[in-house]
Amino acid sequence: xxxxVFRRGGWNTVGIVLFAVMVFPxxxxxxxxxxxxxxxxxxxxxxxxxxxxxxxxxxxIHTPFFWTDVKNSVIIVLITxxxxxxxxxLAAVALAKYRFTGRKLFIVLMIGIQMLPGAxxxxxxxxxxARYHQVDKLSGVxxxxxxxxxxxxxxxxxxxxxxxxxxxxEAAMVDGSTRLGAFVRILLPLVAPGxxxxxxxxxxxxxxxxxxxxxxxxxxxxxxxxxxxxYFLGTSRHQDWGALMAGSTLTAIxxxxxxxxxxRRIMFGLTAGAVKG
Amino acid sequence: MAVAAExxxxxxxxxxxxxxxxxxxxxxxxxxxxVAALTAILGYPIYSLVRLxxxxxxxxxxxxxxxxxxxxxxxxxxxxxxxxxxTLLRTVIFTVVxxxxxxxxxxxxxxxxxxVSGWVRILVTSGLVLVWAMPQVVAVQVWYxxxxxxxxxxxxxxxxxxxxxxxxxxWYQTTFSQLGLVTALIVWGAxxxxxITLYAALSQVPGELVEAAEIDGxxxxxxxxxxxxxxxxxxxxxxxxxxxxxxxGVFTQPYLLIGQAHINPxxxxxGIYLFEEGYLKTDYGRGAAISLLMLVMVAAMSVxxxxxxxxxxxxx
Numbered sequence: 001x002x003x004x005v006f007r008r009g010g011w012n013t014v015g016i017v018l019f020a021v022m023v024f025p026x027x028x029x030x031x032x033x034x035x036x037x038x039x040x041x042x043x044x045x046x047x048x049x050x051x052x053x054x055x056x057x058x059x060x061i062h063t064p065f066f067w068t069d070v071k072n073s074v075i076i077v078l079i080t081x082x083x084x085x086x087x088x089x090l091a092a093v094a095l096a097k098y099r100f101t102g103r104k105l106f107i108v109l110m111i112g113i114q115m116l117p118g119a120x121x122x123x124x125x126x127x128x129x130a131r132y133h134q135v136d137k138l139s140g141v142x143x144x145x146x147x148x149x150x151x152x153x154x155x156x157x158x159x160x161x162x163x164x165x166x167x168x169x170e171a172a173m174v175d176g177s178t179r180l181g182a183f184v185r186i187l188l189p190l191v192a193p194g195x196x197x198x199x200x201x202x203x204x205x206x207x208x209x210x211x212x213x214x215x216x217x218x219x220x221x222x223x224x225x226x227x228x229x230x231y232f233l234g235t236s237r238h239q240d241w242g243a244l245m246a247g248s249t250l251t252a253i254x255x256x257x258x259x260x261x262x263x264r265r266i267m268f269g270l271t272a273g274a275v276k277g
Numbered sequence: 278m279a280v281a282a283e284x285x286x287x288x289x290x291x292x293x294x295x296x297x298x299x300x301x302x303x304x305x306x307x308x309x310x311x312v313a314a315l316t317a318i319l320g321y322p323i324y325s326l327v328r329l330x331x332x333x334x335x336x337x338x339x340x341x342x343x344x345x346x347x348x349x350x351x352x353x354x355x356x357x358x359x360x361x362x363x364t365l366l367r368t369v370i371f372t373v374v375x376x377x378x379x380x381x382x383x384x385x386x387x388x389x390x391x392x393v394s395g396w397v398r399i400l401v402t403s404g405l406v407l408v409w410a411m412p413q414v415v416a417v418q419v420w421y422x423x424x425x426x427x428x429x430x431x432x433x434x435x436x437x438x439x440x441x442x443x444x445x446x447x448w449y450q451t452t453f454s455q456l457g458l459v460t461a462l463i464v465w466g467a468x469x470x471x472x473i474t475l476y477a478a479l480s481q482v483p484g485e486l487v488e489a490a491e492i493d494g495x496x497x498x499x500x501x502x503x504x505x506x507x508x509x510x511x512x513x514x515x516x517x518x519x520x521x522x523x524x525x526g527v528f529t530q531p532y533l534l535i536g537q538a539h540i541n542p543x544x545x546x547x548g549i550y551l552f553e554e555g556y557l558k559t560d561y562g563r564g565a566a567i568s569l570l571m572l573v574m575v576a577a578m579s580v581x582x583x584x585x586x587x588x589x590x591x592x593x
Contacts, residue, residue, distance in 0.1 A: 106308060
């Protein structure tokens with residue numbers, strides 16, 4: 001018995017060390033962002049600063065194009081999510097509620113497309129979009145983001161719609177509702193949490209996207225926050241680590257908050273069915 | 278009168294068939310928008326990719342909107358390029374190391390999560406989710422700062438722990454060390470998803486089975502191999518194929534962490550090779566040939582995953 005307690009204590013220690021190692025980079029980002037410059041540049045690191053400052057955040061926000069790029073990211077992400085959710089919802093209903101010839105092929109495409117590496121698609125997307133004058137335009141980026149947002153949303157929403165018991169819908173139809181009526185009054189409210197979770201996740205993936213934005217947006221006033229952050233060190237003469245970490249924190253905050261909200265609902269999308277949780 | 282009755286009957290029947298046909302076409306109308314959109318934004322570019330790969334297509338042709346057909350010259354140029362084969366080999370080794378570390382590490386963390394007290398489990402899981410939530414570009418910047426040669430915290434900690442003298446050690450000097458850092462960054466970012474998914478799968482392992490095996494005197498390693506592993510196998514298969522696909526096509530982390538200044542043919546990975554040769558050198562035709570080769574390899578590798586997922590999707 002005591003050996004068991006002892007062993008558990010040992011595992012707990014390992015767990016705490018693991019936690020410390022894994023979380024350290026995140027801690028270090030935030031800690032650096034609030035630290036005065038002399039503590040950042042000292043050869044002996046300061047773990048917890050006793051004199052925190054917001055100075056670096058002010059610097060990061062005042063770098064050229066920060067707000068423009070935030071605005072660009074928000075526009076791109078919102079439009080991508082709105083289009084993706086509208087179109088994907090219809091297709092997800094088809095997959096969840098109907099059996100039809102070609103259904104399997106459609107599923108294969110939805111899953112397969114998500115596996116294509118973005119790097120492999122940059123050349124054709126760039127050339128085609130250049131042909132239609134969509135380079136250096138937010139609309140061009142939105143189109144490329146839909147290539148991953150659409151299949152992902154179709155597949156994830158399908159999972160949420162399937163989760164709704166058929167009987168509920170049937171009961172409504174027995175009560176005299178039409179299929180459409182049953183759909184609007186029964187299905188839609190039940191699937192709303194799924195819609196929210198899927199949109200949030202599509203939001204996160206689009207907000208984090210880097211390579212398509214990097215190749216399509218060269219004009220500094222047209223870039224997204226990830227591109228802004230990736231060029232950060234290049235724009236300042238000295239390596240301003242404090243401001244870089246403040247900028248990183250600012251870029252990560254919306255994503256982290258949203259991710260914590262939906263992680264539980266979404267995490268099984270990619271492995272759906274393999275884990276029955 | 279009879280004629281009229283006949284007509285109504287006929288028209289009703291016609292209406293019924295129409296209604297049935299209408300109902301049968303509903304799913305097609307529902308998927309039409311997605312199919313149309315993906316055909317335009319993905320199908321058409323992929324068709325263009327095939328055409329581009331057979332054309333001489335550089336910045337000049339891009340402005341002219343017209344390439345010159347040159348047959349398989351792009352492919353033969355790529356396949357005769359030493360850099361291509363070296364990059365492919367490097368990417369394969371890189372993928373094997375990254376996937377191996379991710380899956381083994383993830384499994385160990387999942388097994389650990391089963392053994393710790395409740396509060397430690399919550400602590401570790403929250404930490405993992407936090408890491409999972411970090412955007413790639415942000416993670417790169419943080420790692421870049423931590424491994425900075427002058428005052429990076431990694432050098433300080435390694436020196437303090439007496440692992441060696443890492444004072445002003447530059448991690449960005451050799452290919453091995455550069456790709457080692459990228460590996461650490463990728464594995465760190467991928468562990469949470471793998472560990473948490475495997476932990477969820479582990480909670481499906483019946484406790485009685487493990488206990489029975491233990492009472493029978495089975496050693497922990499045998500219990501893992503004979504009881505736990507078979508239950509984890511389907512999840513492990515999916516996680517491994519996903520990791521292979523992600524790591525083989527990786528771009529953002531190596532490109533940003535190694536940095537434009539240090540990227541050269543000796544540390545190319547497939548995604549970067551393609552970016553440098555096709556996009557930066559504006560040789561889109563040759564870049565298209567490389568993309569096509571890469572996409573074919575990825576498609577071949579994704580067969581296992583897609584088949585497994587379709588089977589699951591089809592059952593529901």
